[in-house]
Amino acid sequence: MTTVLDVLAAICLIAGSVLAFAAGLGLLRFPDLLARSHAATKPQVLGLLLMLLGLGLRLRDGPAGWMLVLVALFQMVTAPVAAHMVTRAGYRTGKVEPGSLVVDELTDDLAAAADEHESLPDAARGSEAREAERSTGTIEQAERRREGGAASSETRRREE
Numbered sequence: 001m002t003t004v005l006d007v008l009a010a011i012c013l014i015a016g017s018v019l020a021f022a023a024g025l026g027l028l029r030f031p032d033l034l035a036r037s038h039a040a041t042k043p044q045v046l047g048l049l050l051m052l053l054g055l056g057l058r059l060r061d062g063p064a065g066w067m068l069v070l071v072a073l074f075q076m077v078t079a080p081v082a083a084h085m086v087t088r089a090g091y092r093t094g095k096v097e098p099g100s101l102v103v104d105e106l107t108d109d110l111a112a113a114a115d116e117h118e119s120l121p122d123a124a125r126g127s128e129a130r131e132a133e134r135s136t137g138t139i140e141q142a143e144r145r146r147e148g149g150a151a152s153s154e155t156r157r158r159e160e
Helices: 002-029 033-059 062-092 106-118 122-159
Strands: none
Touching: 002 033, 033 062, 062 106
C-alpha cells in the first residue's frame, strides 16, 4: 500500500510541476493580457493543487494534511479574484484589444455607471470630485518634488 501511495504522490508531483511550468511558459509566450492572465491562473492553480495532493500523499500526516488543505483553499479563493482584478484594470486602462473579445459586457456596464454618475446631483458628486482633486493634487505635488529633486541634483553636478 505504501508503494502505491508513493507512486501516486510522484505522479501528482510531476503532473503539478508540468502544469506550473506550462503556466510560466504561457506567461512568457502568450500575446495579450487576457491570455496571460488565463495562463497565470488556470494551470497554476491546478498544478499547485496536484502538488499539494502529492505532498499530502507522501507525508501522510494529519496536521500537515490540514495545513495543505488550507493552502489549497486559500489559493483557490485568491488566484481567480486577483486575475479578475488585474484583467479588469487592464481593460479599463486600454491594455485589452477590443477585437480579441467575443462578448464585451463591461463596456455597457462602464457606460451605464458613467451615465448614472452624471445624473447625480452636484452635492452627491461633491465628495467624489473633492477626492479626485485631492488625488490629482497629490500626483502633481509628487511630480513637482521629482522635478525639483532632479533640478537640484543637476545644479549640484554643475557646481562640482
